[in-house]
Amino acid sequence: xxxxxxxxxxxxxxxxxxxxxxxxxxxxxxxxxxxxxxxxxxxxxxxxxxxxxxxxxxxxxxxxxxxxxxxxxxxxxxxxxxxxxxxxxxxxxxxxxxxxxxxxxxxxxxxxxxxxxxxxxxxxxxxxxxxxxxxxxxxxxxxxxxxxxxxxxxxxxxxxxxxxxxxxxxxxxxxxxxxxxxxxxxxxxxxxxxxxxxxxxxxxxxxxxxxxxxxxxxxxxxxxxxxxxxxxxxxxxxxxxxxxxxxxxxxxxxxxxxxxxxxxxxxxxxxxxxxxxxxxxxxxxxxxxxxxxxxxxxxxxxxxxxxxxxxxxxxxxxxxxxxxxxxxxxxxxxxxxxxxxxxxxxxxxxxxxxxxxxxxxxxxxxxxxxxxxxx
Ligand code: GLY
Numbered sequence: 001x002x003x004x005x006x007x008x009x010x011x012x013x014x015x016x017x018x019x020x021x022x023x024x025x026x027x028x029x030x031x032x033x034x035x036x037x038x039x040x041x042x043x044x045x046x047x048x049x050x051x052x053x054x055x056x057x058x059x060x061x062x063x064x065x066x067x068x069x070x071x072x073x074x075x076x077x078x079x080x081x082x083x084x085x086x087x088x089x090x091x092x093x094x095x096x097x098x099x100x101x102x103x104x105x106x107x108x109x110x111x112x113x114x115x116x117x118x119x120x121x122x123x124x125x126x127x128x129x130x131x132x133x134x135x136x137x138x139x140x141x142x143x144x145x146x147x148x149x150x151x152x153x154x155x156x157x158x159x160x161x162x163x164x165x166x167x168x169x170x171x172x173x174x175x176x177x178x179x180x181x182x183x184x185x186x187x188x189x190x191x192x193x194x195x196x197x198x199x200x201x202x203x204x205x206x207x208x209x210x211x212x213x214x215x216x217x218x219x220x221x222x223x224x225x226x227x228x229x230x231x232x233x234x235x236x237x238x239x240x241x242x243x244x245x246x247x248x249x250x251x252x253x254x255x256x257x258x259x260x261x262x263x264x265x266x267x268x269x270x271x272x273x274x275x276x277x278x279x280x281x282x283x284x285x286x287x288x289x290x291x292x293x294x295x296x297x298x299x300x301x302x303x304x305x306x307x308x309x310x311x312x313x314x315x316x317x318x319x320x321x322x323x324x325x326x327x328x329x330x331x332x333x334x335x336x337x338x339x340x341x342x343x344x345x346x347x348x349x350x351x352x353x354x355x356x357x358x359x360x361x362x363x364x365x366x367x368x369x370x371x372x373x374x375x
């Protein structure tokens with residue numbers, strides 16, 4: 001957290017802003033954005049993973065509400081979507097992102113994030129960053145003040161310190177620590193019983209804890225992605241995460257990798273992802289989706305094209321169910337330059353939604369599954 005942007009100020013900003021906003025997750029009357037909407041050919045729109053319309057960190061706005069309000073007030077689109085995800089990064093209730101994110105196998109919270117600014121053609125990311133609650137802001141600094149696109153681990157932390165961010169010893173909350181302790185208790189105390197079995201054993205224990213309702217299924221590989229477009233057609237996006245719960249220390253997922261967990265091209269649109277990051281890194285799926293948008297596919301068809309690619313490339317029996325289909329999920333949030341959008345996944349289902357905010361207010365819309373529904 002920067003010294004000039006601490007948690008209290010973020011809350012206060014959100015609360016004050018919410019007083020002025022006329023949009024709400026309740027579907028309240030839209031604020032007067034008609035002028036902004038009519039200026040260009042694009043319809044101002046913000047989309048995010050489902051948590052983008054759930055968590056408020058004690059304030060009045062969700063991620064998509066804040067980002068949409070800021071965009072229609074004229075803010076830079078990247079500043080707006082990052083301000084949106086900051087709410088979720090700071091909220092201790094979301095155990096998939098930022099403060100209180102589920103830690104790695106050693107109990108250390110490590111965070112990944114990247115962001116892309118469509119019109120400026122700038123991008124920045126941080127991976128395996130420890131001690132900074134809002135890694136998306138550090139990713140934005142990487143884009144703005146360095147010649148690089150990705151900083152990792154200690155170097156990323158040193159960079160953050162030099163940029164004025166507060167570095168904390170531990171980003172665990174009581175809840176994330178208790179869940180880690182339970183996972184640790186259930187796995188071999190030496191943790192690497194047989195190297196070839198370790199990843200699978202840890203994953204099975206984690207999935208059992210999901211099945212028991214101890215962990216939100218969306219928080220096991222949890223993440224937030226948020227993408228926005230303004231009336232001028234400026235497209236920006238950000239993805240931020242604590243990554244896979246109880247990962248091998250040093251594991252980096254798709255979220256900070258340009259083209260994997262996020263891709264933005266101002267000429268076409270934006271795509272970002274939550275779910276099994278390894279599938280996105282292997283297939284560079286967000287990049288593929290944006291290329292499909294460029295070819296003229298709709299957001300839904302572009303997302304489905306990437307999901308089909310993932311299915312085709314998933315042949316390891318360990319990753320297949322008895323029906324021969326992937327035994328994991330990947331979600332995509334796709335926004336084209338006009339403001340059209342879609343949420344798609346390998347598996348949909350009644351509780352799988354993505355967040356959208358337009359002049360109609362914030363909504364949670366169903367995610368469509370390529371392979372049908374699965375709980
Ligand atoms: N998609 C988040 C991760 O795999 O780290």
